[in-house]
Amino acid sequence: xxxxxxxxxxxxxxxxxxxxxxxxxxxLRQPDNPLTPVVRPLAMAQAxxxxxxxxxxxxxxxxxxxxxxxxxxxxxxxxPMLYKVAGAWGNHEGSMLLWVTIMALAGGxxxxxxxxxxxxxxxxTLGSQAFVSLGFYAFLLLASNPFARLDPVxxxxxxxxxxxxxxxxxxxxPTLYVGYVGLSVAFSxxxxxxxxREVSPxxxxxxxxxxLGAWIFLTLGITAxxxxxxxxxxxxxxxxxxxVENASxxxxxAATALLHSVSVLASRxxxxxxxxxxxxxxxxxxxxxxxxxxxxVLTSVHAFAVDPTKGTFxxxxxxxxxxxxxxxxxxxxxxxxxxxxxxxxxxxxxLVFNNVMLSAVLGIVLLxxxxxxxxxxxxxxxxxxxxxxxxxxxxxVVPMLVVMGIGxxxxxxxxxxxRIKHFLVLPALVLAGVAIWLSLRGVHLMPLLGIALGTMxxxxxxVPLKGRRLRTVTLPLWGMVVAHFGIGVALLGIACDxxxxxxxxxxxxxxxxxxxxxxxxxxxxxxxxxxxNWTALExxxxxxxxxxxxxxxxxxxxxxxxxxxxxxxxxxxxxxNGQLYTVLGEEAEDGRxxxxxxxxxxxxxxxxxxALVALGGALALLGRVLSDLRRFIAIDKxxxxxxxxxxx
Amino acid sequence: MKRAVxxxxxxxxxxLLADSNMPAAAYANVxxxxxxxxxxxxxxxxxxxxxxxxxxxxxxxxxxxAGDLRNQVRLRIKAGEDPEAIRAWLIDKYGDxxxxxxxxxxxxxxxxxxxxxxxxxxxxxxRRRFTRSAV
Numbered sequence: 001x002x003x004x005x006x007x008x009x010x011x012x013x014x015x016x017x018x019x020x021x022x023x024x025x026x027x028l029r030q031p032d033n034p035l036t037p038v039v040r041p042l043a044m045a046q047a048x049x050x051x052x053x054x055x056x057x058x059x060x061x062x063x064x065x066x067x068x069x070x071x072x073x074x075x076x077x078x079x080p081m082l083y084k085v086a087g088a089w090g091n092h093e094g095s096m097l098l099w100v101t102i103m104a105l106a107g108g109x110x111x112x113x114x115x116x117x118x119x120x121x122x123x124x125t126l127g128s129q130a131f132v133s134l135g136f137y138a139f140l141l142l143a144s145n146p147f148a149r150l151d152p153v154x155x156x157x158x159x160x161x162x163x164x165x166x167x168x169x170x171x172x173x174p175t176l177y178v179g180y181v182g183l184s185v186a187f188s189x190x191x192x193x194x195x196x197r198e199v200s201p202x203x204x205x206x207x208x209x210x211x212l213g214a215w216i217f218l219t220l221g222i223t224a225x226x227x228x229x230x231x232x233x234x235x236x237x238x239x240x241x242x243x244v245e246n247a248s249x250x251x252x253x254a255a256t257a258l259l260h261s262v263s264v265l266a267s268r269x270x271x272x273x274x275x276x277x278x279x280x281x282x283x284x285x286x287x288x289x290x291x292x293x294x295x296x297v298l299t300s301v302h303a304f305a306v307d308p309t310k311g312t313f314x315x316x317x318x319x320x321x322x323x324x325x326x327x328x329x330x331x332x333x334x335x336x337x338x339x340x341x342x343x344x345x346x347x348x349x350x351l352v353f354n355n356v357m358l359s360a361v362l363g364i365v366l367l368x369x370x371x372x373x374x375x376x377x378x379x380x381x382x383x384x385x386x387x388x389x390x391x392x393x394x395x396x397v398v399p400m401l402v403v404m405g406i407g408x409x410x411x412x413x414x415x416x417x418x419r420i421k422h423f424l425v426l427p428a429l430v431l432a433g434v435a436i437w438l439s440l441r442g443v444h445l446m447p448l449l450g451i452a453l454g455t456m457x458x459x460x461x462x463v464p465l466k467g468r469r470l471r472t473v474t475l476p477l478w479g480m481v482v483a484h485f486g487i488g489v490a491l492l493g494i495a496c497d498x499x500x501x502x503x504x505x506x507x508x509x510x511x512x513x514x515x516x517x518x519x520x521x522x523x524x525x526x527x528x529x530x531x532x533n534w535t536a537l538e539x540x541x542x543x544x545x546x547x548x549x550x551x552x553x554x555x556x557x558x559x560x561x562x563x564x565x566x567x568x569x570x571x572x573x574x575x576x577n578g579q580l581y582t583v584l585g586e587e588a589e590d591g592r593x594x595x596x597x598x599x600x601x602x603x604x605x606x607x608x609x610x611a612l613v614a615l616g617g618a619l620a621l622l623g624r625v626l627s628d629l630r631r632f633i634a635i636d637k638x639x640x641x642x643x644x645x646x647x648x
Numbered sequence: 649m650k651r652a653v654x655x656x657x658x659x660x661x662x663x664l665l666a667d668s669n670m671p672a673a674a675y676a677n678v679x680x681x682x683x684x685x686x687x688x689x690x691x692x693x694x695x696x697x698x699x700x701x702x703x704x705x706x707x708x709x710x711x712x713x714a715g716d717l718r719n720q721v722r723l724r725i726k727a728g729e730d731p732e733a734i735r736a737w738l739i740d741k742y743g744d745x746x747x748x749x750x751x752x753x754x755x756x757x758x759x760x761x762x763x764x765x766x767x768x769x770x771x772x773x774x775r776r777r778f779t780r781s782a783v
Contacts (some may be wrong), residue, residue, distance in 0.1 A: 235708035242703055344778050356773055360766040367762050371750075380755050385705075385748025387695045392763045396770075503690070505677050585677065585710075594677050 003068050006056025007147040010097075013049035013104065014137035016042050017130045024127025028120060028195060039123050040111040043130075047108025054088075054101040057146055061088040067153045070094060070146050076159040080532055086170030092294060092310065093146035095173055099290070100136045102174075102181040106210070107133070110185060115632065117206045118198055125192030131324075132184055135317040143313050159533070165560075168228045176221035176248055180286035182214025183255060190279030191325055194332045199272045204265035207279070209624055211259050216617040218252040223610030234568035234583045236598045238497070238606055241389045246369040247289035250362055254282035257358040260351050268412055270340040270348055273333050274355070280325045285362070287318040297373060343414040350407030357400035364392045394446065401453055401491070404484060405460035423463050431456040443499045450495025457488030475623025483616025490609025496602035507592040517599030518546045519580055526584075526593060534560045536569070539584045539593065543573060555584040579603050673719030680722055689722050692731040695748045696721070696738065705748065 020042040023035035030036075057070075061084050066072045074091045075084060083090075089098040107129045114122055140146065189207040193199045225248060230238040239245060258278040265275045291297070295311020342348040368384045375382045405427070409420045435452040443451070461484040465473060504516040513522045524540035536558040544550040553571035560567070573580040578601035585594030680686040690707060696717065698709035706714040706721075717738070724734050738746050750756045 233708075235704070237708065240703070349778065352777060353774060356770045360763075360770050363766050364762060367759065371756070371759055375755055378755065381743060381745040382750050382756055383697045383745055383748050384750055384759065385695065385697070387749030388759065395763055395767070503679075505679050507677070 002056050002059050002063075003065065003147040003149065006053040006060075007145070009049045009053040009056070010137070010141060010147075013046045013053065014134065014141060016046045016049065017134045017137060020046065021127055021130035021134060024123045024130060027123040027127075031120060036123065039126050043111035043126050044108045046133075047104040050101045050104040054097055057094060057097055058085055058088045060147075061085060064157065066155075066157055067149050067151070069148045069150045072150055072154050072157045074158065076157040076533070078533055079159065079165075082167065082170060083165050089173060090170070093140070093144045095177070095294070096136065096140055096144055097146045098174060099177055099181060100133055100140060102178055103129070103133050103136065103184055106181055106185045114206055116202055116628075117192075118196065121192050121196045121198045121203065123192075124195045125188045128191040128195075129185065129188040132188065132321055135321065139310075139313050139317065144310055165533075166228065166232055168224060168232070172221060172225055172228060175217050175224065179214045179216075179218035179221055179255070180251060180290065182210050182217065183251060183282045183286045185210040186214065186258065186279045187283035187321075187325065190276045191328060194276060194328050194336070197332065197335055199265075199276055199336050201266050201269050204262050204275065205628075208259075208262050208266055209621060209628075211255060211262055211282075212617055212621040212624065215252070215255040215259050216614050216621065218248065218255055219610060219614040219617060222248050222252055223607050223614065226610070227607050231570055231572055232567075234570045236501075236503070236581050236583075236596075236600070238603070241368070241384075241386050243369050244293055246365050247292040250365055250369075251282060251285040251289055253358050253362040253365065254278060254285045257355045257362075258282045261355055264348055264351055265339070268340055268342070268348060270338065270342060271352070272339045273336045274338075276333075276336065277329065278355075280322065280329060284318070284322045285366075287314070287321065288366070291315055291318055292369070340413075342412070345410065345415050345417055347407055347410040347412050347415070350403050350410055353403050354400050354407065357396045357403075360396045361393050361400075364396070365389070368392070390446070398449065398453070401457060401487070404487065405457050408464045408480060408484065409460075423466070424460070427456045427459045430459060438499075447495045447499035450491055451499065454488050454492035454495060457491065458485060461485040461488055475626070476620045479616045479618070479620025479623065481616070482619060483613045486609045486612025486614075486616055488609070489605050489612055490607075493602055493605025493607075493609055497600055497606065500601040501603070502599050504595075504597045506595050506597070507588050508595055509592050514595070514597070516580075516597040517601075519597075519599055520544050520547065521582070521595075521597060522550075523593065523595065524552075529556075531558070534558045537584065539595075541571070541582055543580055543582075545575065553580070553582050555582045557584050557586075574604060577601055673716050675719040675722035675726075676715030677718075678722075680726055682726075685725050686722075688731055689725040692725070692734060693718055693721055696735070697746055697748055699742060699746060
C-alpha cells in the first residue's frame with residue numbers, strides 16, 4: 001500500500017518535471033504564454049511529491065515490508081532501527097531516489113526563494129533543472145524501481161553489509177549527495193545564464209550560495225569518509241587514492257575552483273566564461289563520481305553496488321547532460337566576454353593561478369582513476385596508486401598552497417608585491433627554520449615540506465585579520481580565514497602522520513606488555529561477546545603513555561551472521577598530541593594473539609583541518625545569506641512604502 | 649581484510665594461489681629486527697597490491713597471499729636486496745597489476761606525460777590570460 005503510494009508519487013513528479021521542462025523553455029520564446037506563471041509552482045509541487053515518495057521508502061524499511069524487493073534484499077527484521085532507516089539509502093535504488101529527492105527539494109527552494117535573477121534566466125534555470133532530473137526519473141522508474149514488489153513474499157531479508165552498519169556511514173552518502181546535487185543546481189544556473197546571455201555578477205550571487213552549500217557538504221563528506229576509512233577499515237591509513245575516494249575528491253576540486261571563480265565574478269565581474277565552464281565541469285565530475293560508485297565498474301572495497309547494466313544508463317545520462325551543456329557553451333561562449341581585466345600581480349590573478357592548479361590536480365586524479373579501466377579495456381591490468389598520485393599532484397599542490405597564502409593579501413585589480421613584502425618576512429623565516437630543523441632530524445622531503453608549508457600557512461592565513469577590529473570583520477572574511485587556516489592544519493596533520501607514525505606488529509600472550517612509541521600496552525584479557533547481529537572476540541588493552549596512568553582500549557574481531565562477514569573493530573585512544581590505534585588480529589597456534597599497534601602523532605589534525613575548512617564555508621554562507629535577507633527585507637519595505645504612498 | 653570467509657576459501661583454492669596454503673609464513677606479521685630495514689620493507693609493502701582483494705595494499709590485507717608476499721618482501725629486504733629489485737621480481741611473477749607504482753611502458757606513458765602536458769597547458773593558459781589583459 002505505502003510502496004504503491006510512493007511509486008505513484010514518483011510517476012506524478014516525473015510528469016510534472018516534463019511540464020516544467022516544457023514550460024520553462026517555452027517561456028524563453030514566448031514570455032507571455034499562459035504556462036509561464038506555473039513554472040515555479042510546478043517545481044515546488046514536484047519537490048513535495050518526491051519528498052513524499054522518499055518518506056514512503058523509509059516507512060517500508062522501518063516496517064521491514066518484505067514484499068518490497070529492495071527491503072528484502074537489503075534489510076532484516078533483527079537489524080537495529082538506525083540501520084533500518086539508513087538502509088533505505090544504503091543501496092543502489094534507494095540512493096538514486098535520495099538523489100532525485102534532494103534535487104527536487106533544491107529545485108523547489110530555487111523556485112520559492114530566488115528573486116534576484118531576471119525572470120527568463122530563472123525560468124531557463126528551472127527548465128534545465130527539470131531536464132537533468134527527468135533523466136534520473138527515467139533511470140529510477142524504468143531501470144531501478146525502488147518500490148518493485150516480490151511475489152511470493154520471502155520470510156526474512158538478507159541484511160545490510162556489516163561494513164555499512166556504522167553510524168558514520170548512515171549519514172556519509174547523503175552528505176556527499178547533497179554536495180553533488182548542489183552542484184547540479186549550479187549547473188542549471190550556468191545553463192540558464194548561457195541560454196539567456198545573462199552571465200553577470202547577479203547570476204554569480206544567485207549561484208554562489210548553492211556552490212558554497214555544495215562545497216561545504218562535499219568537504220564534510222570527504223572528511224567524514226576519510227575518518228570512517230581510518231577507524232573502520234582497521235588499516236590505520238586515512239586516504240588510499242581508492243577510486244571511490246577519488247570519485248568524491250574530483251567534484252570537490254572542481255567545486256573549490258568554481259567557488260573561488262564565482263566570487264571573482266560576483267565582486268569583480270571578471271572570469272565570466274571560465275565560471276560558467278567550471279559550473280559545467282563541477283557537475284560533470286559529480287556525475288562521473290556517481291557513475292564510478294554506482295555502476296560497479298570499479299571493483300574496490302567501497303563498491304558495494306555491482307550492476308553493470310545500470311552503469312550504462314548513468315553513462316548515457318552523463319553524456320547527454322554534459323554534451324548538451326558543452327554544445328550550448330560552444331554556441332554561446334563567443335557572446336560571453338571575459339569581463340573586467342586585471343594585472344599580473346592582483347588578487348584575481350592569484351585566484352586564476354590556483355584555479356588552473358586545481359584543474360590540473362583534477363586532471364591528474366581523473367586520469368589516474370580512469371586509466372586502469374582504460375587499460376583493462378585494452379586487455380592489460382595496471383594499478384595506479386599512491387606512488388603515482390602523491391608526486392604527480394604535489395607538483396601542482398605545492399605552488400598552489402604558496403599562492404593560497406599570498407593571494408588574500410593582494411588587492412583586487414592591481415597591486416605590487418613590494419606592498420605585502422613585510423607581511424611575508426616572518427612566515428618565510430619560520431618556513432626556512434622549520435625546514436632546516438626537520439632536515440637535521442632526518443625527516444624526508446615531502447613530510448618536511450608539508451610541515452614547513454603548513455606552519456607557514458597557519459601564520460599567513462591570519463594576516464588578512466591584521467589591523468582590523470575583530471568585531472567589524474565580515475562573516476565571509478572570517479570564513480576565508482578559517483578555511484585557509486584549516487587547510488594549513490590539515491596539511492600539518494598529513495605531514496606529521498607520514499613523518500612520525502610508528503607501527504608495531506606483535507604476537508602477545510595475555511598478561512604480556514609491549515611498547516609502541518611512547519606507549520606501554522598490556523594485553524589484559526581476551527573474551528567473547530555478543531552484539532545484536534554479530535559475535536566477537538574482544539581484547540582488553542591497558543595502555544599507559546610514558547609510564548603514566550593507564551586507560552583501557554577494547555579492539556574487537558567481529559563475525560557478522562547476516563550476511564556472513566568478518567570485520568576488525570579498531571580501538572582508538574585520542575590524546576591532544578595524537579592517537580593510539582589498536583587492532584586485534586588472529587590467534588597464533590601457541591596461544592599468543594596478533595596485535596597491530598600504531599602511535600600516530602597529530603593525526604587528528606587532518607580531520608580537524610577538514611572540519612575547519614567546512615566551518616569556514618559555513619561562516620561565508622551564513623554571511624551571504626544574511627546580507628541577502630537584509631536586502632530582500634529592505635526591498636520589501638520600499639515596495640510597501642511606495643504602495644502606501646500610492647494609496648494616499 | 650573484510651570479505652566473506654567462504655569467498656576467501658574459494659579463492660585460496662585457486663591454482664594461482666596454490667603455494668599459499670602452507671603454514672603461516674615467518675615474517676608475515678613479524679617486523680624485521682633492524683628498524684631501518686623494516687621502514688624500507690613497509691614502504692615497499694604499502695605500494696604493492698594484494699592480488700586477492702584488489703583495493704588494498706599487501707601491508708593492509710589479511711589475505712593469506714598478502715601475508716606470504718609480506719614474508720617474501722621482508723626476507724629479501726633482510727638479505728639486503730634493493731626494494732625496486734624486489735618490485736621488479738614481483739611484477740615479473742604476477743604482472744603489472746601487483747604494483748601500485750605503474751612503470752613507464754607503451755601502455756602507461758600517457759600517465760607520465762600528463763603532469764608535463766598539464767604544466768604546459770597551465771603555463772599557456774596563464775600566459776595568454778596575462779599577455780592579453782595587461783591593464
